[in-house]
Structures are given as structure tokens and as C-alpha cells.
Amino acid sequence: MNSSxxxxxxxxxxxxxxxxxxxxxxxxxxxxxxxGVALPTIGRFYGASAVSLALVEMVYxxxxxxxxxxxxxxxxxxxxxxxxxxGVALFALATILLPFSPSIxxxxxIRFLQxxxxxxTVSTSVAILSSVVPKEKRGKAMGIxxxxxxxxxxxxxxxxxxxxxxxxxxxxxxxxxxxxxxxxILTLTQLKGEWKGAEGESFDRVGSVIYMAAISCLIVGVSHxxxxxxxxxxxGAGMLFMAGFSVFEYRHPxxxxxxxxxxxxxxxxxxxxxxWINYAASFGLTFFFSLYLQVVKxxxxxxxxxxxxxxxxIQAVLSPLSGTLxxxxxxxxxxxxxxxxxAAGLGFAAFLGQDAETWQVxxxxxxxGLGFAAFxxxxxxxxxxxxxxxxxxxxxSLVATMRSIGMLxxxxxxxxxxxxxxxxxxxxxxxxPTFLKTMHTAFMIFALLSLVGIVFSMARVTHTPGPAxxx
Numbered sequence: 001m002n003s004s005x006x007x008x009x010x011x012x013x014x015x016x017x018x019x020x021x022x023x024x025x026x027x028x029x030x031x032x033x034x035x036g037v038a039l040p041t042i043g044r045f046y047g048a049s050a051v052s053l054a055l056v057e058m059v060y061x062x063x064x065x066x067x068x069x070x071x072x073x074x075x076x077x078x079x080x081x082x083x084x085x086x087g088v089a090l091f092a093l094a095t096i097l098l099p100f101s102p103s104i105x106x107x108x109x110i111r112f113l114q115x116x117x118x119x120x121t122v123s124t125s126v127a128i129l130s131s132v133v134p135k136e137k138r139g140k141a142m143g144i145x146x147x148x149x150x151x152x153x154x155x156x157x158x159x160x161x162x163x164x165x166x167x168x169x170x171x172x173x174x175x176x177x178x179x180x181x182x183x184x185i186l187t188l189t190q191l192k193g194e195w196k197g198a199e200g201e202s203f204d205r206v207g208s209v210i211y212m213a214a215i216s217c218l219i220v221g222v223s224h225x226x227x228x229x230x231x232x233x234x235x236g237a238g239m240l241f242m243a244g245f246s247v248f249e250y251r252h253p254x255x256x257x258x259x260x261x262x263x264x265x266x267x268x269x270x271x272x273x274x275x276w277i278n279y280a281a282s283f284g285l286t287f288f289f290s291l292y293l294q295v296v297k298x299x300x301x302x303x304x305x306x307x308x309x310x311x312x313x314i315q316a317v318l319s320p321l322s323g324t325l326x327x328x329x330x331x332x333x334x335x336x337x338x339x340x341x342x343a344a345g346l347g348f349a350a351f352l353g354q355d356a357e358t359w360q361v362x363x364x365x366x367x368x369g370l371g372f373a374a375f376x377x378x379x380x381x382x383x384x385x386x387x388x389x390x391x392x393x394x395x396x397s398l399v400a401t402m403r404s405i406g407m408l409x410x411x412x413x414x415x416x417x418x419x420x421x422x423x424x425x426x427x428x429x430x431x432x433p434t435f436l437k438t439m440h441t442a443f444m445i446f447a448l449l450s451l452v453g454i455v456f457s458m459a460r461v462t463h464t465p466g467p468a469x470x471x
Contacts, residue, residue, distance in 0.1 A: 016190040017132045018141050023183040024088060024121040026148040026155075027176055031095075031114070032060065033156025038169045045169065046104040055108050062219050063115025064122065065404040070208040072123040072397025073256040076198040080124040080131070080393055085187055087120020092180040099170035122400050127392035130384045131195045136327060138384065143323020143377040147316045154312035198390060201254045208256055210248060214241030222412050258394060267332070267386040268395065270460035271379055272402045274339065277453030278375055279406025281446040282342055284414045285349065285368060286311075288439045289361065296354055296432045310362055314369030315376070323377040331378035331385070336457040338375030343450035345371055350443035354436060382460070410446075417442050 035042075036057060043053045075083040094114035101107035126145070133141045163171040217238030224231040249255035262269045286308055293304040326334050345367035352360060380399060387395045421438040422431060 014133055014137075014141070016186055017129060018144055020183045020186050020191060021125040021129050022145050022148040023179050024091075024118075024125055025145045026152040027091070027180060028064075028118045028122060028152065029149050030152035030156045030159075031118070031172075031176060032057070033153050034160035034172045035060075037157045037160040038164055038172055041164050041169045042104075042107075046107065048104040052104045052108065056104075056111055058219070059108055059112040060115040060118075061404070062216065063112045064119045065215050065219065065401065066212050067116055067119035068123050068397045068401045068404070069211060069256050069394075071120055072127075072393045073198075074203055075124045075127065075397075076196065076390070076393035077201055077203055079194040079196050080127050081187070081191060081194050083120050084124040084128060085184065087117045087124070088180060088184045088187065089117075090114075090120065091117030092177055092184060093117075095173045095176050095180060098173045123397035124393060126380065126384065126396040126399075128191070128195065130392050130396070131389060132191075135385065139323040139326035139331060139377065139381045140320065141323065142326075142380050142384075143320035146323070146377045146380065147319040150312040150316035150319065154309050154316060158309070195389075195392070198254070198393075204249075204252055204254055204256045207245065207249050207252055210241055210245045211256065214238050214245055217241060222415065256394075257398065258391075261387075261391065261394075265386055267460045268383060268398075270456045271332075271335075271383045271386065272398055274335070274453050274457040274460075275379060275383075275399055275402040276406045276409070277449055277456065278339055278342060278372075278379075279403050280409035280413070281346060281449040281453065282368065282372065283407045283410035284442060284446060285346070287414060288442060289349075289365075291435065292352070292439060293361065295428060296436065297356075297358075307358070307361060308365070311365040311369040311372070314366060315373045318370065318373035319377050322373050323381065326378035326381045331381040332457070332460050335375045335378040335382060336454060338371045338373070338378070339450060339454045339457050341371030341374060342368060343371075343447055343454060346443050346447040346450055350440050350447060352439075354432065413445060414442060417445075 039053045039056060042048070042056070046052075071083055071087075091114055094110050094117055097110050098107060098114070101110060126142075129141055129145065130138060159175070160169075160172050163169070163175065215238070217234045221231045221234035221238055224234075245257075246259060249257050250259040262272075289308060290304060293299045293307060299307070322334065322338075345364050348367065349364045352364070383395055383399045384392065417438050421441070422434055
């Protein structure tokens with residue numbers, strides 16, 4: 001039963017809810033992209049090693065990914081608003097403390113706590129939005145919050161660069177606190193009520209531990225794949241843990257990931273597979289283009305940044321329109337069209353050579369921006385529309401997890417290809433031909449992945465979600 005102590009939907013401000021969710025959806029990617037730009041400055045401030053700086057980003061990504069599914073399930077049991085408020089509060093506290101960290105070790109530890117806070121908000125925000133916003137207006141609302149994600153990604157490097165130059169790297173964190181506090185205050189004062197989809201059910205602690213062990217092994221293994229032979233074994237252990245997790249969850253009466261729900265709901269299953277594949281295929285584009293533009297084409301870092309910002313800006317501008325369209329036409333068909341556009345963009349990128357013009361790179365980024373804008377919001381709308389309200393928490397956290405695992409897959413493919421083609425060689429003018437061969441191979445693989453994703457996305461178009469199987 002969809003247990004809820006909230007007031008009727010009409011008594012809750014949709015506008016306040018959209019602002020609250022948009023604020024936290026902006027802050028999470030902003031913090032990731034902004035800190036990425038600030039890493040060299042932070043490293044000089046603390047005298048930190050390259051490994052320590054890598055951990056600054058790694059522990060944040062690890063914390064977000066580790067807790068998404070367990071917190072999504074816990075939110076369904078104890079209350080989505082409760083977990084959301086805890087996450088915003090933890091994020092704000094960690095963000096305030098980070099600039100005052102006395103050492104890089106403490107900075108990394110607080111960064112992990114910040115990632116947990118983000119995981120709390122990401123795993124519940126879309127579920128809360130789906131509970132408050134009427135279904136016929138949900139696509140437009142989803143478009144707004146997806147636009148805020150892309151705004152965070154695009155604003156992070158630009159604003160971070162300005163703050164580092166004029167105010168100091170600490171202001172990256174100081175500037176984020178007011179928005180987090182505004183979201184927290186509005187949540188406490190304006191978002192009345194609570195939503196519980198599985199009140200009274202037990203929390204799967206064993207499954208949570210197995211899941212966290214699997215993700216930890218996979219992420220740590222991938223991040224060390226280039227430098228350590230044991231990393232491959234760790235990845236293998238992660239895959240074994242993941243297989244064991246799937247079997248355990250299938251048999252568990254109250255799992256954190258309802259495998260039976262996925263098996264009985266083709267739209268939900270195929271939508272999440274499409275999410276994973278689309279992010280796996282597209283996430284490596286910025287990495288390769290950043291090196292391509294600076295090393296092969298000889299652009300400065302600043303000019304490269306202005307070129308690469310084109311894609312997230314287009315996604316931010318067009319995502320609300322895409323969401324509005326998904327309220328009027330088939331959301332699954334629209335997201336499938338987006339995947340087709342992304343596949344075309346990746347295919348085009350596979351043929352960019354050393355003599356390619358800047359407009360060709362910009363054209364590829366425009367195509368990818370259009371494709372992602374058409375895919376992301378309708379896909380999220382399809383996911384949330386394929387389940388009953390009691391499953392909003394797990395559906396929201398599951399699609400966020402698929403995004404993270406998709407990025408992890410892209411990193412794995414990229415790392416393996418660089419190791420195969422370039423070994424330990426640096427990316428430089430001398431190795432540009434080898435790098436181009438690596439980039440072209442990667443984009444061909446990514447384009448083929450997109451074609452597989454299109455098949456799964458198209459398969460859900462002709463199917464409607466079935467009811468959750470009885471236990």
C-alpha cells in the first residue's frame with residue numbers, strides 16, 4: 001500500500017517542490033565539475049600528491065554510487081522527505097566544513113560525507129517530485145530539473161575558474177551553501193507531509209552490504225586498472241559480488257533492488273538498460289575531445305572549455321522543451337529518437353581527423369546535446385510512469401545508479417583502449433596519431449553500444465508495464 005501522511009497534493013506548492021529539487025539537482029554536478037577544475041589549486045594549497053587529488057574526486061563518486069540503492073529503499077520505508085532533508089543538511093554541513101579542512105586527508109573524508117549527502121537527495125528528489133506533481137505535468141517538471149543538472153555541469157568549470165582567480169578556491173564551497181540552505185528551509189517549511197511506499201517492511205542490510213562491496217570493488221578496480229595488476233582481480237570480485245547480489249535480492253522478501261519487479265516490468269527494465277548504455281556510450285566524449293582539442297588541435301585550456309560547454313548548454317536549454325513534449329507524445333518514443341541522434345553524433349565523431357575544422361567538433365557537440373536533451377527527460381518520465389507510487393523511491397534511485405554505472409562502463413572502456421594502444425606513453429604531439437586511432441576506435445565502440453541501446457529503447461515502446469508480481 002502507498003502509505004502517505006502527506007496533505008492532499010493540491011495543498012502542496014508544485015513550484016516550491018520544483019525549486020527544491022532543482023536546487024539539489026544543480027548542486028551535485030556543479031560540485032563535481034567545479035572541484036575538478038580546482039584540483040590543481042587545492043593540491044598546491046595542501047601540498048597533496050596526485051594520488052590524493054584523484055581520491056578527492058573518486059571518494060565523492062564512490063559515496064554517491066554506493067548509497068543510491070540502499071537509501072532509495074530506506075526512503076520508501078522510513079519516508080522520502082526524511083531522507084531528503086537529512087541529505088540536504090549533510091551536504092550543507094560538509095560543504096561548509098571543506099574549506100576549513102586542516103589537511104588533505106580530512107578534506108577527502110569530508111568529501112565522502114558530502115557524497116553521501118548527495119546520494120540522499122538524488123535517490124529521493126525525483127520520487128518526491130513524482131509524488132507531488134500531477135502525472136500530466138510531470139514531463140515538464142522533469143525537464144526543468146534535468147536542465148538544472150546540465151546547468152550545474154556547465155556552470156561548474158566557468159564559475160570555479162572565476163572564483164579561483166578572484167576570490168580563492170574556498171569560495172566554490174562558500175557559494176554553494178546559501179542555495180543548499182534555501183532548499184533545506186523550503187523543504188522544512190513548505191513541503192508538508194511525508195511519502196512512504198513500504199512502511200513497516202524490513203530493510204535489507206545484508207543485500208546492502210553485498211551491493212556496496214560489489215560497487216567498491218568495481219570502482220576501485222577500474223580506477224587502478226592502468227597501474228596495478230591486482231585491479232583486474234578486484235574487478236572480477238566485483239562482478240562476482242554483483243552476481244551474488246542479484247541472486248540474493250531475487251530470493252529476499254524485502255530487497256533493496258526488487259529483481260522480480262524488474263523481471264515483471266519490461267518498461268522499467270528496458271528503460272534502465274537504455275540509461276546505462278546511453279551514458280556508457282556518451283560519457284567518454286568530453287574526455288577524448290578535451291585531449292583532442294588541446295593536444296591534437298593545439299587549443300588552449302580556456303578555449304577548449306568554451307568549446308566543450310556547448311553540449312551541456314544545449315541540453316540545459318532544450319531539456320524543459322523535451323519534458324513538455326513528453327507530456328503530449330510518447331515519452332519512450334521521444335527518448336528513443338534521442339538515442340538515435342546520439343548514435344549519429346558518435347558515429348560522426350569517429351571520423352574526425354587531425355585536420356578537422358572547429359565547426360565539425362562544434363557540430364558533433366550540438367548533435368550530442370540535441371540527442372541527450374531528447375533522451376534524458378522523457379526517459380526519466382517513462383521510468384517514473386512505469387511503476388506504482390509505492391515504488392517511486394526505488395525507481396528514482398535505480399535510474400540514478402544506472403547513470404553512475406554507465407559512466408563507470410565508459411571509464412572502463414576508455415582506460416582499456418588507452419592501455420592497449422598507448423601503453424604508458426603520454427598524450428602529446430608526438431603520440432597524436434596513436435591517440436587519434438584510440439579515439440576513433442572508442443567512438444566506433446560507443447556508436448555500436450548506442451545501436452544496442454536503441455534496440456532496448458524501441459522494445460519498451462510496444463510494451464506497457466505489468467503489475468508487480470505477488471510474493
